[in-house]
Amino acid sequence: MTIQIVVVPDLGGAETVEVIELGLAAGDAVAVEDSLLVLESDKATMDVPSPAAGVFKKYLVAEGATVRVGDAIAEIEVAQETDVAVASDEKVEQIAHASTAAPVAEEVTKEPISTTTVAEKPAATASQPAELMIQVPDIGSDDKVEVIEICVAVGDQVNEGDTLVILESDKATMDVPASHSGRVVKILVSEGDKLGTGDDVALFAISPQDSSATEVPAPAAAKAPTATPVQQAPVAVPEEIAAPQPVRAAITSPVEKTAPVGKTAAEVYAGPAVRMLARELGVTLADVPGSGPKGRILKDDVSHFVKQIMTGKAAGTAPQALPGGAGIPPIPAIDFSQFGAVENIKLSKIQKLTAANMQRNWLNVPHVTQFDDADITDLEEFRKALKAESEQRGIRVTPVAFLIKAIGAALQANPEFNRSLAADGEHFVQKHYVHVGMAVDTPRGLVVPVIRDVNEKGIWDISAEIAELAGKARDGKLTPAEMQGGCFTLSSLGAIGGNGFTPIVNAPEVGILGVSKSQMKPVWDGSAFIPRLMLPLALSYDHRAINGGDAGRFMTHLVKLLSDIRYLAL
Ligand code: CAO
Secondary structure, three states, rough: OEEEEEEEOOOOOOOEEEEEEEEEOOOOOOOOOOOEEEEEEOOEEEEEOOOEEEEEEOOOOOOOOOOEEOEEEEEEOOOOOOOOOOOOOOOOEEEOOOOOOHHHHOOOOOOOOOOHHHHOOOOOOOOEEEEEEEEEEOOOOOEEEEEEEEOOOOOOOEEOOOEEEEOOOEEEEEEEOOOOOOEEEEOOOOOOEEEEEOOEEOOOOOOEHHHHOOOOOOOOOOOOOOOOOEOOOOOOOOOOOOOOOOOOOOOOOOOOOOOOOOOHHHHOEEEHHHHHHOOOOOOOOHHHHOOHHHHOOOHHHHHHHHHHOOOOOOOOOOOOOOOOOOOHHHHOOHHHHOOOOOOOOOOHHHHHHHHHHHHHHHOOOEEEEEEEEOOHHHHHHHHHHHHHHHHHHHOOOOOOHHHHHHHHHHHHOHHHHHEOOOOOOOOOOOOOOOOOEEEEEEEEEEHHHHHHHHHHOOOOHHHHHHHHHHHHHHHOOOHHHHOOOOOOEEOOOOOOOOOOOOOOOOOOOOOOEEEOEEEEEEEEEEOOOOEEEEHHHHEEEEOOOOHHHHHHHHHHHHHHHHHHHHHHHH
């Protein structure tokens, strides 16, 4: 019999962690990988698994204690010698055993597993798997994006194409798929980490059966699958909204798509912040239905659960109310089937993000909308005159190109509209670039690709970009980079119809132009009514950043540019 002292493993950067769960009693039998206790940092929870089979003796820490790497936390009695390092003559072994690390024999080094790629390791043989580092594919941007979900655990057998982690930029989320099949040996990222193209994600052990080819490809040749954008939001997500989502416990088995209520504690899929909130409110997380990805329990789920208890509605017996915001009472849930036949249609990811972003912008931004009509009779005449050249060039020119060009010029002349409010509430961020977002209606929902530096481009270039970006948007092919950096948004319903509408500001931008269908109208020229083609414009703005005078000047300038496009050349 040997007493092994289990110590706090590598914490992946966290200095200290809190002991949040001590689940064993003295005398309990433990198998290798059984969870001994649960630690929690401010970013993640992690189980500390048993490094060997044996009998649990005692904890060396109390629940709530703060510990750091290397601290002794538990004693187990192992039945037989293991090949791990023996710390001293007293036969006390210290074993660092990270829940996300490789099997016991590898753990004694305490070194992070090298990010060595398969090129530096022997290729898989019949008896020995090779290792391959899976990296972030080209995400179409130099910016780092945040890991919002880790979809695999150490030990998982993963198939090529399975999602390893989900990244989220301010406008889109994307899956990082496994470029090969294999077993996950180590996960090198945590939720909340920022990753860019080429960063290491996970180390795989590739056995010969995992690879249909005889050799595991070298990393340079390793497939770098294009990140698959799965959600595209029409609006930028401010930092506090895009805050890292909680991490699931690293060694819990893969969670179900929908988390059933009445789960065991081990099946609860929730991050540290949610667990903390639940503890504060005295909520048993196992009773809370999770509405997040793969059934993850979100803070809102906990709040909603408490609200239901307080209002006496038992979970599951009544339809859930739609969550309200900013303390506003939620819209009551109604069982519509009592009135006639109904069906439930699932929202796409874009629709869900759009709903959240619209609500956020609507609640956060004090909106004012100003209306005017631009006389585009001459503009349309000129546009129609371009028809032959347009066909020759293969570029379709619609009024939208002139609108984007005119917005660029108006932004330059009225820099108040080319600002954002800084998060500190003390500053404006004045932009010295002029990028205009364009709302595009797609079957999956609303997306907003951005046309960059519109002030430096002519109508032909802008028209070509509109067609390209609108096409990509409808095909779901926009990259996150193509939806970032907008200063102002154009929402044109001109091809569809309507006299006017009040668009919602795409915060942190401060203005948006809603354009409706142009119509011939009688316009008084001082002596008679003459027919003119009038374009209805609606300018919504953030009244925290823009005052009515600024908006009046912007709109008047825009109307002048559209009514006489010669001014665009000045
Ligand atoms: N008045 C009258 N006709 C207009 C017009 C207007 N304001 N704007 C465009 N049109 C015409 C175009 O000239 C074109 O006709 P022709 O081929 O005869 O010239 C026709 O409408 C169709 O245009 P289009 O929609 O194919 O292309 P576009 O450049 O006008 O618009 C885009 C591109 C991406 C803005 C548009 O396709 C789109 O998706 N609009 C919807 C945006 C939206 O949903 N906004 C709401 C967001 S908030 O919920």
